[in-house]
Amino acid sequence: MRERRSNVLTLGMVALLIYFLLPLFWLFVASTKTVGDLFSSFGLWFASDFSLLSNIRETVTNGGWVFSRWMGNTVFYSVVSAGGAAFLCALGGYGFAKYRFRGNGAMFGLVLGAIMVPTTALAIPTYLLFSKASLVNTPWAIILPSLVSPFGLYLMRIYAQDAVPDGIIEAARIDGAGEFRIFFQVALRMLAPGIVTVLLFTLVATWNNYFLPLIMLNNPDLYPITLGLAQWSSQASAGGGTTGAVLSLVITGSCLSVIPLIAAFLLLQRYWQSGLSTGSVKG
Amino acid sequence: MSINTTDRLAARAPSRSEVRRRGRGVSHARTGYLFVAPFMLVFLGLLVLPLVYAAYLSLFQERLIGGTVFSGLGNYTRALTDPRLLAGMGRVGLFFLIQVPIMLAIALLAALAIDSGLLRMAKAFRLGIFLPYAVPSVVATLMWGYLYGQDFGPFAQLAGKLSLPAPKFLSSDWMLGSIANIVTWEFTGYNMIILYAALRAVPHDLYEAAAVDGAGAIRTAWSIKIPALRPALLVCLIFSVIGSFQLFNEPQLMQRLAPSVIDSAYTPNLYAYTLAFTGQEVNYAAAVSFFLGTVIVVASYAVLFVTSRRSRS
Numbered sequence: 001m002r003e004r005r006s007n008v009l010t011l012g013m014v015a016l017l018i019y020f021l022l023p024l025f026w027l028f029v030a031s032t033k034t035v036g037d038l039f040s041s042f043g044l045w046f047a048s049d050f051s052l053l054s055n056i057r058e059t060v061t062n063g064g065w066v067f068s069r070w071m072g073n074t075v076f077y078s079v080v081s082a083g084g085a086a087f088l089c090a091l092g093g094y095g096f097a098k099y100r101f102r103g104n105g106a107m108f109g110l111v112l113g114a115i116m117v118p119t120t121a122l123a124i125p126t127y128l129l130f131s132k133a134s135l136v137n138t139p140w141a142i143i144l145p146s147l148v149s150p151f152g153l154y155l156m157r158i159y160a161q162d163a164v165p166d167g168i169i170e171a172a173r174i175d176g177a178g179e180f181r182i183f184f185q186v187a188l189r190m191l192a193p194g195i196v197t198v199l200l201f202t203l204v205a206t207w208n209n210y211f212l213p214l215i216m217l218n219n220p221d222l223y224p225i226t227l228g229l230a231q232w233s234s235q236a237s238a239g240g241g242t243t244g245a246v247l248s249l250v251i252t253g254s255c256l257s258v259i260p261l262i263a264a265f266l267l268l269q270r271y272w273q274s275g276l277s278t279g280s281v282k283g
Numbered sequence: 284m285s286i287n288t289t290d291r292l293a294a295r296a297p298s299r300s301e302v303r304r305r306g307r308g309v310s311h312a313r314t315g316y317l318f319v320a321p322f323m324l325v326f327l328g329l330l331v332l333p334l335v336y337a338a339y340l341s342l343f344q345e346r347l348i349g350g351t352v353f354s355g356l357g358n359y360t361r362a363l364t365d366p367r368l369l370a371g372m373g374r375v376g377l378f379f380l381i382q383v384p385i386m387l388a389i390a391l392l393a394a395l396a397i398d399s400g401l402l403r404m405a406k407a408f409r410l411g412i413f414l415p416y417a418v419p420s421v422v423a424t425l426m427w428g429y430l431y432g433q434d435f436g437p438f439a440q441l442a443g444k445l446s447l448p449a450p451k452f453l454s455s456d457w458m459l460g461s462i463a464n465i466v467t468w469e470f471t472g473y474n475m476i477i478l479y480a481a482l483r484a485v486p487h488d489l490y491e492a493a494a495v496d497g498a499g500a501i502r503t504a505w506s507i508k509i510p511a512l513r514p515a516l517l518v519c520l521i522f523s524v525i526g527s528f529q530l531f532n533e534p535q536l537m538q539r540l541a542p543s544v545i546d547s548a549y550t551p552n553l554y555a556y557t558l559a560f561t562g563q564e565v566n567y568a569a570a571v572s573f574f575l576g577t578v579i580v581v582a583s584y585a586v587l588f589v590t591s592r593r594s595r596s
Contacts, residue, residue: 013397
């Protein structure tokens, strides 16, 4: 029974896989081409001239290393935001799951209700508040709004409920450990898969964020990679004679910008898959 | 605080063990607050406050004479009769009705196929289909924009080789479908993973019982797996409501490729952005944002309500 395999099903799934991977293959192929070949050779196969390395060099060093700067900004914004958000969610989720205090249910309910509040509806009022506090055009404008993750808190609360047994907390208390010491030395390790899940998904959300930086930043030195690529692409479609060179930058830059996240997902798959199952089964 | 507690307890002259128990209970409750306080502070400052501020701003209007004046629900009556906003709302509503069922159907079929045990290389399929989720929507849109394009897009190239007319992905008739394709490409894998994770949690003795009763893979999927997936499907559906109604990145970037097709009010979010940053109509933009948020929350609860009623009957 277990040995049975369906060829028809496999074939159907191969078709689906091609749909999802072919565009990425195209992007890779396109980033190995010179601008001339981009227009003259067939899109889904390599041209005779393999210029991936020179394209990368051109992209990374163009305009005083501005691409590298954007990449660095993106890494900085997303690591700080994701680390902060995951920490806040772990602390809060554990608190909501393991302590009884007045207002526990009401506060958690408030956060739960906010899962459905669309982040982009918040962006414009947040911009107006931040411009009063002179936070616009600073890294804080990107990091602070990304620290709030109601869904992350929900996920961590559910996860903490089962992952940290009450008996262990009680035993640690009898041994005389303080509440925060219990959290950091005992509970945190048990919460790790949940934390990695929240970390990874906040990382993706910040890494991929476009609307917020578009509103908040107008200094190109602070741009994350999404905003930088969008700016290059508008130069490429607006400019006349020089379009070609910028076009190549956009394509190679796009290709480079997706590598880190794909690598992170592949390396950490054990964690995020187990963490996700908690959220969806009980959700 | 500890002095206070001890005083209060000493007044009643309680037993030693009672002191310890009560003292500990109080400190536990306080620690609970300390644990949730950082999250709640950030939550109040960066989610609730902007929301309240948007609601407040939306009650004012800028006038040429007299500056900014209180106008009650004036912005909302304007919004409800604004043909550009209503057209955008209709467009994202249509997008939701067409794109989301297609995306969730593909995600569901893929999750069931991967879970069925009938596939070779199931893991490769799972990761491959999920991969686009790790691609920023900006990159996905730029990439599909080039793929759709007439200059060096492979579709146009293939059509040229077969001497057929190139498909006009960026024309006004096709645009919404072209955007729907990008969104489907980006998010099918994410939904598939949520559904797949939920499937893994279905107790396997149920499958064995079904097999004993002579149920095949399709019958098992239909009668056991899909009903078990209801909560996970609901999560996907709610996220899709939110995603569809706040559509922004894709149309904003496609606008450059087809400025005559996508106007500044193509989606409500694009409209709010234009109002705030090009039109300088901050108060009306806040009203549009708040209105959009309300529509999304109401639509999400409507989805919850409809599905929970159906499961009860």
